[in-house]
Amino acid sequence: MAATRRQPRVRRRARSPKPPRVALRRRLLMVLMASALVATVGGAFYRQVVENDFLKTEGERRHLRLSEIPARRGMIFDRHGEPLAVSTPVTTYWADPRVFAAHEHQTDAVARALNLDAERLRERFESNRGRAFMYLKRRVHPREAEALDALIAREGIQGIGTETEYRRFYPSAEVFGHVLGFTDIEDQGQEGLERAFEAQLSARPGLRRVIQDGRRTQVAELELVRLPRDGRDLTVSLDRRLQFIAYRELKRAVAEHKALGGSAVILDVQSGEILAMVNQPGYNPNAVREGGVDHRRNRALTDVFEPGSTVKPFIVLAALELSLVGPHTTIDTRPGVMTVGRNRVRDVRDFGVLDTTGVITRSSNIGVVKLAQRMDRSVIWQVYDRVGFGSRTDSGFPGESPGVLPHFRRWSQFDQAVLSFGYGLSTTALQLAQSYAVLAADGVKRPVTLIKRDGPPPPGVRVLGAQSTRQVRAMMETVVSSPQGTARRAAIEGYRVAGKTGTSKKSAGRQGYTGNRYQAVFAGMVPVDNPRFVMVVMIDEPRGASHFGGQVAAPVFARVMENAVRLYNVPPDDPAGSLLLVGTAEVAQ
Template sequence: MIEPDHIKHAYQGPREAEQQRLARRFGQRRRLLGAALVLAFLSVTTSAFYRQVVETDFLQDEGAKRFLRDRQIPARRGIIMDRNHQPLAISTSVATIWADPQLLIDRSDALESLARALEEPTEELTAKVQAYAAKGRRYMYLQRRVEPHRARAVEDVVETYRLNGIGMETEYRRFYPGGEIFGQVVGFTNIDDQGQEGIELVANSQLKAKPGKRRVIQDGHRRIVEEVEQLQAPDHGEDILLSIDQRLQFMAYRELKRAVEEHKAVGGSATLLDVTTGEILALVNQPSFNPNQPRKESAEDRRNRALTDVFEPGSTIKPFVVAAALERGVVRAHTPISTSPGVLQVGRNRVRDYRNLGQLDTTSVITKSSNVGVVKIAQQMDRAVLWQLYRQLGFGQISAVGFPGERTGYLPHFESWSNFEHATLAFGYGLNVTTLQLAQAYATIATEGIRRPATLLRRDSIPPGERVFTPETAQAVRLMLETVVSTDGTARRAAIPGYRVAGKTGTAKKAGQGGYVDGKYQSVFVGMAPVTNPRFVMVVMIDEPGGKEYYGGAVAAPTFARVMPAALRLYNVAPDDPKHPLILTSSTEGTP
């Protein structure tokens, strides 16, 4: 049935009205959405403009703070070498292991394995990580300058447990190829590569390195993502060439150690000097220490006794008294001197020889090491003469080597000497010297009376010196000292086949709090070779030999006789007495 039109229009009216109303609402929504989109676009554009233009520097700085870092470029500390460029102290690259404690604190499952790789107790590592984490730290050293096998073990742990916040940096670690043989000469450095003892300390300003700087981008786990630029190139330390000859140092150390052990001594020292240049070719001590090992040795073992320990030189001082007398015409080589009855009264005190040596001459006073004879010679000279001579020889003064802890020794001023002190200072009591000082003094006799400064650094030229004796006096004293190494002298065991050797023994009692101690001696031998044109002087001092023998000729002279031939051969010094026999007989020497 067809509806009438008025009824149809009645049904359509409300529907069209609703459609029109909906259409109007849709238009409003579209306009509102468009406005919102425009507003959002404007907001984003404004924000981007603000950040890109207005806040550029601030945001770049904030980003750099999080990801841009300045890292050090490791620099190598200078190499210490012997005179022949053999390394005595070198720096090798090693790994330093660091961690972010905030990322490690929750990985208790891996800490035990990590501690095992680092070769330290788990409890200590855990406590260290917890302590740093509690302070809010984001960086800590796990271990510095580790051995390669530890670094590889840590890498394995990191890979196995997928640890974040652990990394490695390259640093340099000091290594000493000569170990204990050079320990007291070269010294050692601390964990920050700063010299603490020996040449490492003396020349620290030359040897130390200045690390460079580089700028890198790193991620949140402190891993380097990109190298940006080098800010400063690393400045490696300066290399240093010592005067020491590694070959002679080894020989001298071996023989000194043998002597100390054989005679059950508490210690000893030896110095070998090239008299032409003043260079120290060997400087050894007992006991010693290995600078490659962790610092567990005592300060006593680290002490360079040849420079820091003083002793009374005993009879080794007598040749200088004779030299002063020869210079002033007081005596000649064969001037007769009576030492009978073996005792000399000086004020209320007495000077004694080990036995009545009877009638001697100046030369045999040295040969037999007569205390009475040398005191009679000294009494013919003013006290100031002897004191001035000792000063010129370097006694009571610091040497030029500049070694840390070096002692000046002790030489009292002549104005305070009593008559008996004048006497005792003539046979080596009442003053203190170091092994190096004694070697320098004897080098003056070897170099025709010229005293040159000693050095631990290699020299390529002969330094100027100060004249102490005339060449004639020096030559005369050398000939006297040669008789000491003859069958008539106190140092028969110092003889070297093929070479003429001159030297002097000394055996002095050690002083204690209450005076000189019975049974405690310091045994010394000083020798030079070859007599015709001396090249080397060597001093050997054995401290408190505990065996039956304690005289310098029996305890110290054999060490000289074993080391000096090696020096003469290595430096191609021609023999000056091919027919000279090797004296193998042993006998008891006099008081040297």
């Protein structure tokens, strides 16, 4: 086998590498760098020169905000310029939950400083974790603000900021609470005069356009959009001094007689201004408002009651106007009980034969019913209507009740009887005070007001005869001055007082009248010849040793009015100043 011949391996010559084209690369790199430079410079030029305004506006829009300039709510003053409601600047705290997240371990300390529930605050942070703003607490008390500021400085907490708002403060607290009312967190009136005069008292905050950074810090102020406008101040007719005295004495009487509550109203006869209006139980508008609306309503204007024997002077006045009787006309009330239809009317005892004045002095139900039976029922209704029963006083207070005065066409014979001694109709304390102001003003009715009158008092409207009202006032004086009067505890040393007591059983709805629940009332005026003040006192359900108006309500009148006549420099009209039989047993009416 022949061996195969190996073919010789032919080696190829390796190609020599081409030299790099450095110059080309340099030129290419220079071109690229020049292009980048041109693009950068061009872009910068375009943005800084061509699009400058557009981009600036777009940037500002992302941080442009309308910031409020706080404005002060109008103040409320009493008739002598004493502040009753003021707005003070306070601090409101807000947080940026995104920034505060790094300080979550301080949540409990922040809650303690602001007097908040720690668990609730933690939940709020969690629910707002992705947001840049949330309120921590608005209108913070200065002590709480001081505590939180110290905590922030000590621990270096970030993500918490402040702004200024106004907080309403009531220096006299519960004494004026029912009349003034209060404002909410937005500083808007919710009750009382704060609500009634919201348009006048409310402030309009100003607006300015500002730039803020991501932490809500103001970087620049661009323009003033709207000037702030403070609310207008309000001067009320109330006298701070009388209000305190009336509140103190009413509160004492309610506690002494273990009553559910009470109301008292003082009117200036000459001007129709309300000088004091107080209620029990009270509430403090500065404190957290708990317990519902029951304690917050102004009972002197919203709650009605049957006035009882306090309306008897109007029946006697109607009889005088018709010339049916004179002050000394005799009326036989024996034997202390009478039948009207299927019902009976009783006196507390047999008063025998009385004159017209004695009917008022002894508060005889039978005597006044006999007078009412001699008149057409429309006459009685007209007298009640003229002096203000069954209609609002137009004091301007929200929620005022008109009371109830049934029309005479719906009266039965017994209705006419009971309406003559204060059952079957209902009134507020202010309505009753207004009706007595008509007696005090010689038959002229003036509108009542809670706002101080700067000019002369309104002339009023004559609704009753001057002579008959003066005669009735003289009869009512015997209620206080006579040994047989039912309100001798209303006497004031040095002054002649006229008034009338009322003690009415409370209605239990369909169950009729209760046997042990009463409302004790006294309505009076001082001094008799030219009355300056009228005051009504109502004590609701006294449960002490007595429940009669002369023993429960009349002493409140005396203690308050003896201060009022001195504060207003009313000259004494009884120089002898004798107090007849004060402290002895009183007739129960």
